[in-house]
Amino acid sequence: MFEELSSRLESVFRKLRGYGKLSEQNMRDALREVRRALLEADVNYKVAKDFVAAVESKAVGREVLKSLTPGQQVIGVVHEELVELLGKKAVSLKPASKHPAAIFVVGLQGSGKTTFTVKLGVHLRKKGAKPLVVAADLKRPAAVEQLRILAESVGLTSFIPAKGETVLDAAPKAFEQAVDGGYDWVIFDTAGRMHVDDEMMSELIQLREKVPPHETLLVLDGMTGQDAVNVANSFQKAVDFDGAVLSKLDGDARGGAALSLRAVTGKPIKFVSVGEKPDALEVFHPDRMASRILGMGDVLSLVEKAEQTLDAARAEEMEKKLRAAEFTLEDFLDQLKEVRKMGPLQDVMQMIPGFGRIQKAGLDVDEKALGRVEAVINSMTPDERRNPVIIDGSRRKRIATGSGTTVQEVNRVLKQYFQIQKLLKQMKRGGRKGLSFLPF
Amino acid sequence: MAVLDRLRRGLEKTRRTLASGIGKALSREAPSEKALADLEELLLSTDVGVATAERLAESLRRFAGEGPGKSGSELVSFMKREILDLMSKPMSRPGPKGSPHVVLVVGVNGSGKTTTIGKLAKRLADGGERVLIACSDTFRAAAGEQMDVWARRAGVEMVRQKPGADPAAVAYDGAEAGLARGSTVVLVDTAGRLHTKVNLMEELKKIRKVLERKVPGAPHEVLLVVDASTGQNALVQAREFGSCLGVTGIVLTKLDGTAKGGVVVAIASQMDIPVKFLGVGEALEDIVEFDPEEFVEALFSTD
Numbered sequence A: 001m002f003e004e005l006s007s008r009l010e011s012v013f014r015k016l017r018g019y020g021k022l023s024e025q026n027m028r029d030a031l032r033e034v035r036r037a038l039l040e041a042d043v044n045y046k047v048a049k050d051f052v053a054a055v056e057s058k059a060v061g062r063e064v065l066k067s068l069t070p071g072q073q074v075i076g077v078v079h080e081e082l083v084e085l086l087g088k089k090a091v092s093l094k095p096a097s098k099h100p101a102a103i104f105v106v107g108l109q110g111s112g113k114t115t116f117t118v119k120l121g122v123h124l125r126k127k128g129a130k131p132l133v134v135a136a137d138l139k140r141p142a143a144v145e146q147l148r149i150l151a152e153s154v155g156l157t158s159f160i161p162a163k164g165e166t167v168l169d170a171a172p173k174a175f176e177q178a179v180d181g182g183y184d185w186v187i188f189d190t191a192g193r194m195h196v197d198d199e200m201m202s203e204l205i206q207l208r209e210k211v212p213p214h215e216t217l218l219v220l221d222g223m224t225g226q227d228a229v230n231v232a233n234s235f236q237k238a239v240d241f242d243g244a245v246l247s248k249l250d251g252d253a254r255g256g257a258a259l260s261l262r263a264v265t266g267k268p269i270k271f272v273s274v275g276e277k278p279d280a281l282e283v284f285h286p287d288r289m290a291s292r293i294l295g296m297g298d299v300l301s302l303v304e305k306a307e308q309t310l311d312a313a314r315a316e317e318m319e320k321k322l323r324a325a326e327f328t329l330e331d332f333l334d335q336l337k338e339v340r341k342m343g344p345l346q347d348v349m350q351m352i353p354g355f356g357r358i359q360k361a362g363l364d365v366d367e368k369a370l371g372r373v374e375a376v377i378n379s380m381t382p383d384e385r386r387n388p389v390i391i392d393g394s395r396r397k398r399i400a401t402g403s404g405t406t407v408q409e410v411n412r413v414l415k416q417y418f419q420i421q422k423l424l425k426q427m428k429r430g431g432r433k434g435l436s437f438l439p440f
Numbered sequence B: 001m002a003v004l005d006r007l008r009r010g011l012e013k014t015r016r017t018l019a020s021g022i023g024k025a026l027s028r029e030a031p032s033e034k035a036l037a038d039l040e041e042l043l044l045s046t047d048v049g050v051a052t053a054e055r056l057a058e059s060l061r062r063f064a065g066e067g068p069g070k071s072g073s074e075l076v077s078f079m080k081r082e083i084l085d086l087m088s089k090p091m092s093r094p095g096p097k098g099s100p101h102v103v104l105v106v107g108v109n110g111s112g113k114t115t116t117i118g119k120l121a122k123r124l125a126d127g128g129e130r131v132l133i134a135c136s137d138t139f140r141a142a143a144g145e146q147m148d149v150w151a152r153r154a155g156v157e158m159v160r161q162k163p164g165a166d167p168a169a170v171a172y173d174g175a176e177a178g179l180a181r182g183s184t185v186v187l188v189d190t191a192g193r194l195h196t197k198v199n200l201m202e203e204l205k206k207i208r209k210v211l212e213r214k215v216p217g218a219p220h221e222v223l224l225v226v227d228a229s230t231g232q233n234a235l236v237q238a239r240e241f242g243s244c245l246g247v248t249g250i251v252l253t254k255l256d257g258t259a260k261g262g263v264v265v266a267i268a269s270q271m272d273i274p275v276k277f278l279g280v281g282e283a284l285e286d287i288v289e290f291d292p293e294e295f296v297e298a299l300f301s302t303d
């Protein structure tokens, strides 16, 4: 998510940093590029326009052009505005004072509601709660069956309406079952509906009268374009949802809908759905997302992910090393192995600060290439691994022969390593508060 | 004219927004910079994307500068022609007689593949074709049941296997059954997949190969189903599915909402992939053949 936007902004920022003095024209050009970048990421055109206007007026207000580091200042303002737009803190489900509490999952057709319903059930169960999932899409062929099978596959209890029953009849029964069974949450997987389909929207409103939801979540396809604002507005008017879920973010969705949705409804994005598996759900952290968009990486998520996958001691060590930029080739090798445990490399790498640049510099993230990298590092002596600057031409030849690769391959591995090292150093220098790095 | 009504209904919102805006933007004698910026925004609001919007606005600016005193309506018809040029591509025609015309249907998750196949099956069967559906989505829970409901609604035959079965094997069965039973059209449904998933894209290639081997010239058509509310990602979808399989046409679904589906203009201009059908609802008959003039006319119509 957001890689495109991130790399576009990065190039705008690079230009900005290059100016000793910034003319009004320079700034206008830069902001024009920012607007284009937002549009290409599917941010709504009005939102993009307002965003750029807000940055401009703030920049003018602060007289950034007269400052010593005008480019840096403008970038700072963009960052602030982006955080403003995305929201600051992660917002979780509203705490319920009375259980069972009903959660309605609503949205357009094909947005990913059923999958999310099951994921949310799994998520809540992980937190120690007892969820019941309810098949409330009686419209789409086999939707009930889909939920039943998915729930069963992860051992969640599902409520399946009787044949011929309407949603309005079935929903209160589902709730009753939740009361009787001592469930904490009742998650309703409602039918997909067009926001302009009055009949279906009023069904939803009626459903809310039958079973008043504690929380309503709007699921929006992460690839949605300009229409996101219409959808969000209409659902807000009809059911005043509490938060949104962006789905299908495991691809290369540009995610602009996230920004648009926040801007027009003010509602937080609570979760992002990142795969077809029942555990592919993440809590949305707007601040981290803003950092990711601005190419500052998401070290926190990376560390969290590492913690989930690796043992805690190792994760801590990794974090320390990343922070301290003390990173030897041995660590490099270790990390490569550990990182491979964490899932598809591409996903993991995206959380690393400056990944965009590493990628452009030609760091191979091809899984097969990793095997060669391992072979190369394995053929070095411990001394060489700890202190790679000693690896001269004849050592390189030896390593190439030993690893069954070529000198070019060895050169590449070393170059990549030095690049990472450099990046980590930059990050360390740029490091401000905690882990929020500003690599410019 | 029920079909046209449906299309109109689906595109109504598009028309209304664009029409009022463009009317405003171009009502003057020559387009001012402000009017052109407005036009660009209107185009942006349909998801044509910033590059296409800028290019169209640019060519309009050039056209306006060519001669003096062009009227608003001249400018509007110029815009229409520009977009129409992009959107008019010849339709491919059914393959050789004696073997089934094989249509492979692909797209990201939830775009509307299964529904589209149901609607297409009905439409083709009504036109006298002998249709057979192969349900190669063996991955998504209850995908087979869903396709089965549609096949029954359309009154056509269907071939499927157990959940988790090899999708290429189902495609093979489908082609074989199609040949054996004298089907004239075989529609192959596939599981939704994001174009970034390398393994899943490889799986599609395998399905394609199996069909190729079984029926000469198959698949005769590879349809990419795109949800009209998709933004610029649809361009990447078209590029990736295209380079993987050679997409021959697009089905743009869910035009019964407020989404305008303008990204197909960008796809047509950058990749030469034509739109073939539009999905305008969830009922069996909610599909219309794409008519570029109608589409563009609807975009710009001022009623």
Ligand SMILES: Nc1nc2c(ncn2[C@@H]2O[C@H](COP(=O)(O)OP(=O)(O)O)[C@@H](O)[C@H]2O)c(=O)[nH]1
Pocket (backbone or CB within 6 Å): A109, A110, A140, A192, A194, B107, B108, B109, B110, B111, B112, B113, B114, B115, B116, B192, B225, B253, B254, B255, B256, B257, B278, B279, B280, B281, B282, B286
């Ligand atoms: N309103 C509307 N809904 C559609 C249209 N086409 C498909 N759908 C709905 O979109 C959802 C996903 O469709 P499905 O065919 O299962 O998508 P697939 O995953 O690509 O096979 C279902 O709820 C369909 O009813 C359309 O043209 N209009």
Ligand SMILES: [Mg+2]
Pocket (backbone or CB within 6 Å): B113, B114, B115, B137, B143, B189, B190, B191, B192
């Ligand atoms: Mg399907």
